[in-house]
Structures are given as structure tokens and as C-alpha cells.
Amino acid sequence: MQRPPHFLIKHISRLSLFALVTMMACAPSPSQAEMPKDPLDSTMWEDLSKRFFGTAPIVFDDKVRVVVPSLVENQAQVPVTADARALRDVKKLIVFADLNPITHVLTLSPRKAKPYISFRMKVEQATPVRAAALTGDGVWHVGGVFLDAAGGGCSAPAMARKMADWSETVGQTQAKLWRELDGSARVRLKVRHPMDTGLATDNTPAYFIETLKVRGSEGKALADIEMFEPVSEDPTLTLMLRLPASTINVELEARDNNGGLFQSSVPAPWRQSQAQ
Amino acid sequence: MGFFSPLFQPPGAKAKRNRFIELVTTKNDPGHAALTRRKALALMSTTAAAAFVPAFDLDAAPLQYTLKPQRLTDGIWMIPGAQEAISQGNGGAIANVIIFDTSAGAVIVDTGPSRRYGEALAKLARDLTGKNIARVYLTHFHPDHVFGNQAFGADQIAAPKGVIDGLKVMGEGFADAMYRTAGDWMRGTELVLPGKAIETGVEDFGNRRIRSLTMRGHTSSDLVLFDELSGVLIGGDLAFLDRAPTTPNADIERWRISLANLGGIPHRLLVPGHGPAEDGTRAIQQTRDWLVAINEIISKAFERGLSMNEAMAEPLPKWTEKIALARYEYERSVTHLFPKLEADGLPRVDVETP
Numbered sequence: 265m266q267r268p269p270h271f272l273i274k275h276i277s278r279l280s281l282f283a284l285v286t287m288m289a290c291a292p293s294p295s296q297a298e299m300p301k302d303p304l305d306s307t308m309w310e311d312l313s314k315r316f317f318g319t320a321p322i323v324f325d326d327k328v329r330v331v332v333p334s335l336v337e338n339q340a341q342v343p344v345t346a347d348a349r350a351l352r353d354v355k356k357l358i359v360f361a362d363l364n365p366i367t368h369v370l371t372l373s374p375r376k377a378k379p380y381i382s383f384r385m386k387v388e389q390a391t392p393v394r395a396a397a398l399t400g401d402g403v404w405h406v407g408g409v410f411l412d413a414a415g416g417g418c419s420a421p422a423m424a425r426k427m428a429d430w431s432e433t434v435g436q437t438q439a440k441l442w443r444e445l446d447g448s449a450r451v452r453l454k455v456r457h458p459m460d461t462g463l464a465t466d467n468t469p470a471y472f473i474e475t476l477k478v479r480g481s482e483g484k485a486l487a488d489i490e491m492f493e494p495v496s497e498d499p500t501l502t503l504m505l506r507l508p509a510s511t512i513n514v515e516l517e518a519r520d521n522n523g524g525l526f527q528s529s530v531p532a533p534w535r536q537s538q539a540q
Numbered sequence: 541m542g543f544f545s546p547l548f549q550p551p552g553a554k555a556k557r558n559r560f561i562e563l564v565t566t567k568n569d570p571g572h573a574a575l576t577r578r579k580a581l582a583l584m585s586t587t588a589a590a591a592f593v594p595a596f597d598l599d600a601a602p603l604q605y606t607l608k609p610q611r612l613t614d615g616i617w618m619i620p621g622a623q624e625a626i627s628q629g630n631g632g633a634i635a636n637v638i639i640f641d642t643s644a645g646a647v648i649v650d651t652g653p654s655r656r657y658g659e660a661l662a663k664l665a666r667d668l669t670g671k672n673i674a675r676v677y678l679t680h681f682h683p684d685h686v687f688g689n690q691a692f693g694a695d696q697i698a699a700p701k702g703v704i705d706g707l708k709v710m711g712e713g714f715a716d717a718m719y720r721t722a723g724d725w726m727r728g729t730e731l732v733l734p735g736k737a738i739e740t741g742v743e744d745f746g747n748r749r750i751r752s753l754t755m756r757g758h759t760s761s762d763l764v765l766f767d768e769l770s771g772v773l774i775g776g777d778l779a780f781l782d783r784a785p786t787t788p789n790a791d792i793e794r795w796r797i798s799l800a801n802l803g804g805i806p807h808r809l810l811v812p813g814h815g816p817a818e819d820g821t822r823a824i825q826q827t828r829d830w831l832v833a834i835n836e837i838i839s840k841a842f843e844r845g846l847s848m849n850e851a852m853a854e855p856l857p858k859w860t861e862k863i864a865l866a867r868y869e870y871e872r873s874v875t876h877l878f879p880k881l882e883a884d885g886l887p888r889v890d891v892e893t894p
């Protein structure tokens with residue numbers, strides 16, 4: 265509810281991009297020459313790079329990896345991993361999909377986390393999916409893949425959510441933490457939330473988690489995540505934290521655009537059992 | 541309702557769709573209108589992603605299926621499906637279809653992926669048997685097995701109640717998915733529900749008596765058929781051979797029980813839903829081995845804290861290299877099985893848990 269102006273801007277920019285697509289062939293923009301060529305050759309690239317990076321320097325960099333499945337089984341739940349662990353000093357990791365009605369998917373600020381996030385997103389059609397890592401020197405390192413949305417024909421259709429009573433379950437959180445051999449900790453978490461886009465034909469208003477804070481001992485910031493409407497229903501994330509051995513709990517705090525606040529506390533085991 | 545309209549409704553999409561329907565709607569029948577809606581959907585995605593998606597040519601010559609029946613034994617033919625995923629190349633003709641010659645007429649098991657396939661199948665069955673169609677059985681509700689229904693009368697089509705219910709709920713979604721993956725092969729295809737609900741029992745076709753056995757596991761309702769005269773056992777998609785099983789609606793534990801039951805039926809020839817018909821039980825064993833293997837790999841990946849993308853990259857056993865679409869179906873199965881593992885296996889951590 266707090267976002268309508270933002271929405272509007274997004275929609276207008278998308279419409280103008282449609283116009284741009286048709287014009288591109290005959291009227292290339294003068295600024296095109298200054299920009300590195302998009303390896304995914306997307307007609308949206310020029311406009312999106314301006315929107316996300318402004319005039320900051322950009323490099324296409326294989327060190328930023330985006331992992332998607334080879335086929336899209338369920339367009340409502342496409343597993344995506346953005347991984348910039350091969351870079352040092354990453355301040356921000358953003359994920360966007362060029363041809364989604366809402367392009368920006370999420371932003372990770374990996375304060376005491378590795379620049380890595382795995383999650384699920386909605387896609388409307390085949391689209392480039394990009395991750396861009398901002399390093400301390402002010403450079404955006406961009407990686408991406410082309411996601412082919414034509415799925416398995418036997419796939420379970422994405423059924424419209426029945427008018428389930430979300431008030432019963434919204435914000436319920438499940439999570440588990442694993443200590444890794446390198447001293448980091450892997451967290452998998454799932455927060456029940458409809459993540460309504462506000463674009464559905466039934467006029468359901470946008471209702472989605474906007475921020476997720478991950479905190480360690482004494483409220484120390486481990487990671488901050490800004491989410492947008494394309495993140496799938498019941499956001500399910502994998503993060504990698506640099507967690508001191510002394511940390512007993514990791515605190516989660518999710519906030520949605522209706523003012524909903526959902527707090528939870530994930531026990532951090534001293535050492536992961538190596539059983540099995 | 542479109543496949544993804546509940547998720548996103550891009551600005552201007554509605555207007556575009558309506559304009560397109562105006563342009564191409566020439567008849568007023570609902571089937572035609574529904575078709576143009578799907579065409580419009582497909583067209584819409586081509587406009588938006590012009591650089592990436594091949595164009596959908598409305599004026600192209602109609603595609604034709606060439607059905608090549610294999611004689612299994614006296615009066616029984618199998619039209620083998622391609623051991624492939626559904627694509628614009630194969631038109632979705634990936635599942636096995638069976639034709640019986642009986643003294644009461646032709647009996648058909650499964651109708652293929654589209655109206656055009658069903659029409660070719662009906663003609664083939666009449667040509668092979670010299671008789672009209674006496675009965676059509678559907679083994680389950682998956683789209684590669686049921687969308688040829690339009691070529692037959694609804695009252696001729698028999699399936700367990702669970703199959704009919706599944707089609708009522710998922711049929712439209714399956715149709716949209718088929719239009720997206722098989723493309724123009726689907727032209728004119730609409731969902732037709734079976735008119736006759738059956739249970740475990742026997743149907744008498746004069747010289748042949750065909751037993752129906754209702755099971756589940758591949759889906760919530762799987763029909764197995766057994767011809768007493770020939771000893772031919774039709775396993776539907778409970779059995780796959782040399783092609784990786786699909787799991788979008790599977791209950792793995794149930795499926796394994798059904799496989800054990802299937803293996804207990806004495807038979808001369810076993811026809812899997814996908815793959816060659818053979819004597820013996822290789823399809824049953826291979827399907828069971830596959831389900832055990834992927835269930836273990838996926839469960840272990842979850843327990844180690846892997847994400848879905850990481851789980852999809854896990855190695856498969858060496859023996860699966862001989863199985864068509866092993867990696868493809870394994871990845872799909874991760875998508876199908878992971879959410880339940882997460883729902884059941886991640887502890888609740890809400891601060892204010894009662």
C-alpha cells in the first residue's frame with residue numbers, strides 16, 4: 265500500500281520499453297556505444313542498466329553466476345541462485361529479470377554474509393535473469409542467464425490460490441541453520457506469505473514482504489534483503505552467513521507492505537552433526 | 541483463466557488480447573473463442589519477447605501425425621510414443637497408445653496429446669479393426685494421454701472417477717501448458733471429460749474381457765488394464781521403461797506399493813506408459829529403482845541444507861545414463877518433491893509459537 269507511486273513508475277517504464285523494442289532496429293540510441301555489449305543481447309538491457317546502475321561503471325563478469333533450472337516446471341516457483349562469492353568486497357547483490365512485468369526481484373546487502381542467495385521467483389515468460397554485484401570500488405559486476413520459460417507439458421499447472429485465509433498462517437516461519445566446514449553457516453528459511461503482485465486479474469492488491477533482516481548476537485547485522493513482488497509465494501531462501509562460533513541464535517525480522525512484522529529466532533547449533 | 545494470469549497481469553495485456561480476438565474470431569462457438577484466447581496468449585508472449593521466441597504462424601499448413609502401429613500380438617497394436625519430452629517437434633506424441641480388436645469393436649487405451657492426434661487415432665483404429673470404436677479408456681489425467689478425447693464420444697470414454705475429477709481441476713491448466721510446449725499441433729484442442737466413471741471390474745467385449753484395476757501413485761488415480769485373452773497388461777504411467785518417470789502429481793510411497801501390486805499380476809506382455817512393451821517385469825523394476833534412487837538423492841540433498849538449484853546439480857547413479865531424459869526428469873522431480881520436504885522438515889522458529 266505504501267508503494268503505488270513506485271509501481272506506476274515501473275509500469276510506465278515498461279510500456280515505454282515496448283515502444284523502444286519496436287524502434288530499436290532503425291534508431292539506435294547514441295549512448296549505446298559507450299556501454300559494454302550485453303552478452304544476452306536483450307533489447308531491454310540499455311534501459312534497465314540505466315535504471316539500475318545510472319552512470320556507474322558496469323562490467324559483465326563471469327564471477328557473478330546466476331543458476332536456473334534447464335527447464336521451467338512451474339512458472340510460479342522458479343528456483344534461482346545468485347552467486348557472487350568469487351568477488352571480494354561485495355556491498356550489494358541485486359537480481360532482476362528483463363522481461364518480467366516487474367523486473368526487480370530482490371536486493372541482498374550481505375553485511376556479514378557471503379554474496380549468495382537462493383530463492384524462488386515468478387516468471388511470466390522466457391527472460392534474461394541477471395545478478396549484479398556492487399563492489400567497494402563502485403563497479404557493478406553483472407552476470408546472467410537466459411531462462412527459457414517453456415516448461416514440461418506434464419507440469420502441474422499454477423493454480424490460482426483459493427481465497428485461503430492468510431491471516432491464520434501469514435508470517436509463520438520455518439528455518440534451519442547448518443554450520444559449514446569453512447566456518448560459515450548456511451541458513452534455509454521459509455516465511456508463509458501470499459506475495460501478491462497486485463497485477464492479477466482478480467484485483468487482489470499487492471501484498472508482499474518488503475524487507476527481511478538477519479541479525480546475530482546483540483542485534484549485529486548479518487544480512488538485509490529487500491524483496492519485490494516477483495519473489496514467489498511463501499518466500500524460501502538460502503543464505504550463507506559468516507557466523508561466529510559463539511552465536512546461539514540468528515534472529516529474523518520480516519516486514520510486509522501492509523505493516524505486518526514477523527519475527528523469529530533460528531537456533532545455531534555449535535557444530536553440525538556429521539551423522540549419516 | 542490463463543496459466544499465469546493469477547500471478548501477473550502485464551499492463552496493456554488485456555487490450556492486446558481483446559484486439560487479437562476481434563481480428564481472428566469468425567465463428568461464435570465457444571470452442572473457437574477459447575482457441576483464439578490461447579492463440580492470443582501465445583501471440584502476446586511472442587510480441588513481448590520477439591527476439592527470443594519463435595513466431596507462431598497462424599497460416600501454416602496443418603501439422604499431421606504419422607501413427608505407426610506396432611503389432612504386439614493377435615488383434616493388439618501399440619502406437620509407441622517418442623522417448624522424448626513434449627516439444628514442437630513431436631507434437632506431444634510421447635505416450636504409448638493401445639488399440640484392441642474385439643468382437644464388439646475397437647477398444648483404445650489413451651487418446652494422445654491433441655485433437656489432431658485423436659482424429660488420426662480413431663481413423664487408424666477403424667482401419668486396423670474394420671469396426672467402429674466400442675470403448676476408450678484413459679489410464680490417468682496427464683495431458684499426453686487424454687487430449688485426443690475430442691475424436692470420440694464422451695460416453696465412449698471411460699476412466700476412474702479420480703481421473704475425471706483431476707481433469708476437472710487441472711485440465712484447463714494442462715491445456716494451456718500443452719499449447720505452450722507443443723504449439724500449433726494443439727490447434728482446435730479442447731478438454732473433453734470422460735462420460736463414464738469406472739471402478740475395479742471387468743468389461744465384456746465378446747471375445748475379450750478387459751479387467752480394470754484402480755491404483756494410484758503416479759497420480760492420485762491410475763488405471764491398470766489387463767486383457768484376459770492375450771495376457772497383455774497395460775500399466776499406464778505406473779510403469780516407464782528406458783525413459784525417466786515423471787512425478788508432477790506423484791506420491792512416491794504409494795507408487796512403490798502399486799508397482800509391487802502390478803508386479804504380482806501374472807502377464808505375458810507388459811505395456812508401460814512410455815517405452816517398449818516387453819514380457820517380464822523390467823519396466824516395473826526399473827521404475828521402482830528410479831523412484832528409490834531419486835527419492836534418496838533429493839531427501840539427502842534437503843537434509844544437507846542444499847537449495848533446489850544445488851539439489852538439481854547432484855550426481856545421478858551410473859545406471860541412469862542409459863535412461864532417456866534422466867537429468868531432465870530428475871530436475872523436474874526436485875521441483876515436485878522439495879516443497880513438501882521443506883514444509884515437513886524445516887522446524888518452526890516463530891518467536892511467538894503457542
Ligand SMILES: [Zn+2]
Nearest residue numbers: 680682777786
Ligand atoms: Zn503421466
